[in-house]
Amino acid sequence: MQNHQGNKVWFITGAARGIGLSLARQLLARGDKVAATSRTLDSLHKALGNDTANLLALQVDLVSEASVQAAIEQTVATFGRIDVVVNNAGYGQQGAVEALTDEEVRRNFEVNVFAPLHVLRHSLPHLRQQRSGHIFNVASIAGFMGGYAGWGSYVATKFALAGLTETLAAEAAELGIKATVVYPGPVRTEFLTNNSLVIAQRSIADYTAAQASLDLHQGLDGKQDGDPEKVALLIQQAASVAEPPVHLFVGKVANGFADEKQAAARRDIDAWRGASEATDLSLIHI
16 A cells, blocks of 8 residues: 655755765655755755755754754745655764774764754654654664674664664654664765765774775775665655555665574574573563
8 A cells, every 4th residue: 555645745864965865856856845954055956956846955954953953944834744754864983992082983973863863853743743754764784783893883873773763663653653764785875985984083903803894895985786766766665655664674785684683693592592581580481
């Protein structure tokens, strides 16, 4: 079954490039209304053109709750409602856990976790009043399978966003609001360039796996298998069904890593089941 698709209003963060830009362009082409955010209006106008009846470009500092609140209020004032929220903005922080500074990790959480929370805090009242809506939080396969040496901060932010989405899906279901966490694998965007990747100021030579992972990922720039245009289409497909997934894995790499993670968890559960369950006060099995 499909829901009504005509003239939906989308609020998209990080819409000047990558998946957010592909999604915004496709939505505008099919006649939906888009509130597109970025750090600068110039980047949005270069990517999407000038504002139209269906496009509202918004310069937003996502780490500022006041800026986010103003953008959402302007979206509702312009279009009358918000139907779909896409928390897409974020960046990668590389560095071994020991090497990362407190400032580097906190900044990564500000953009990748607390900024989406600002968006949710101020968009949910409108969705709740409507008793409808769909929220997409774009994480990463690194938010499901965290075994990436040298990416501890980024992995932690994406695990946080994934867990937040699961909770939101449980909370908002009774209000007619859907929530989906998107787990892309490698997508051919600017993620591995200086525009979206920050390398820790400090490196520790003993952590050779972390350096090898950085070298590997930097060598992948421009060679990723994922097509942002197709990722955008998949998000629209998930938004169109009556029962969308809470977990949306994107691409063969993401699906493969998800399978590996589940198999590894199953092995650990089976190997330690007896010792684990012996810690219960009651031996009654549920």
